[in-house]
Amino acid sequence: MSYNCTVESYPMIGTARILYGCSCLLLILCSLLLQAIFAMVCQRMKGWKSNFAFFLLQLMAFFSILSYVGLFVSYVHGIMLFESTSLSRITGSNYQGSFFSYVITNTCLTIHRLFYTILPIKAQFILTERVLKICVLSIFSFYISYLAFTLTPLASVVYCPANFFFYFEARRFYPLLSMMNQVSNFLVGVVNVSAYCVMFGTLFLKGSLTFKRNDEIRMTVQAALVSFCELLFFLYWEYGPTTGLPEFWRRALDGYSMLIYFDVLILPYVILNK
Secondary structure: OOOOOOOOOOOOOOOHHHHHHHHHHHHHHHHHEEEEEEEEHOOOOOHHHHHHHHHHHHHHHHHHHHHEEEEHHHHHHHEEEEEEEHHHHHHHHHHHHHHHHHHHHHHHHHHHHHHHHHHOOOOOOOOOOHHHHHHHHHHHHHHHHHHHOOOOOOEEEEEEEEOEEEEEEOOOOOOHHHHHHHHOOOOOOOHHHHHHHHHHHHHHOOOOOOOOOOHHHHHHHHHHHHHHHHHHHHHHHHHHOOOOHHHHHHHHHHHHHHHHHHHHHHHHHHHHHO
């Protein structure tokens, strides 16, 4: 589907357009500050054993920052409404690439925790430093490869400045990008939530989950909140309002959901470990 992305359209015209764009820019600036602080905290705690979780959390913050920087440029582009095909493609590729990379990193974090929950003694011999470094390298390789691929004539993610949203262009590999988007949503809302349920069940059956220690309660509440938030985002993205709202407002809500997604998932860590 193609859109007229160079001309203002109702209701996003005049003052309403500026207010909407500025509200998004304000959210992005606050998010950048939060993610930067979170990344610096993780820097002091990360390692290559069980504390590799903090390395992955820092990596998630890194991809969040990449996404927010791209979004900041996109919303400025939308407010000023100038025509630049190259900029629209670059910001679109970064938008989707950083999101996919974030989800992959988050899934790796879940797998890492699952190993240390089910196999607490053997995990460090399975998830060696070499394996973990390969994991990190693979995530970065995916991000770079995705950007390069979506900047070719074969596939494209484009930002529409007139309407403040991103969309997949109908190119040869459009079905692949669409499928990747659905798979990422599935990883967020089904795989991660299911894995945390398995972890809670395993700890409870082993008698390790007694809720008698403050640290134990805090970590459990933290993981439960993250899982619950992931489930809510999955349900909204897959089964959110498709009727009863004009297309623009549905896309505006989708935009806001992406602006808060990265922050919502780290807030439990920030609030419960301050």
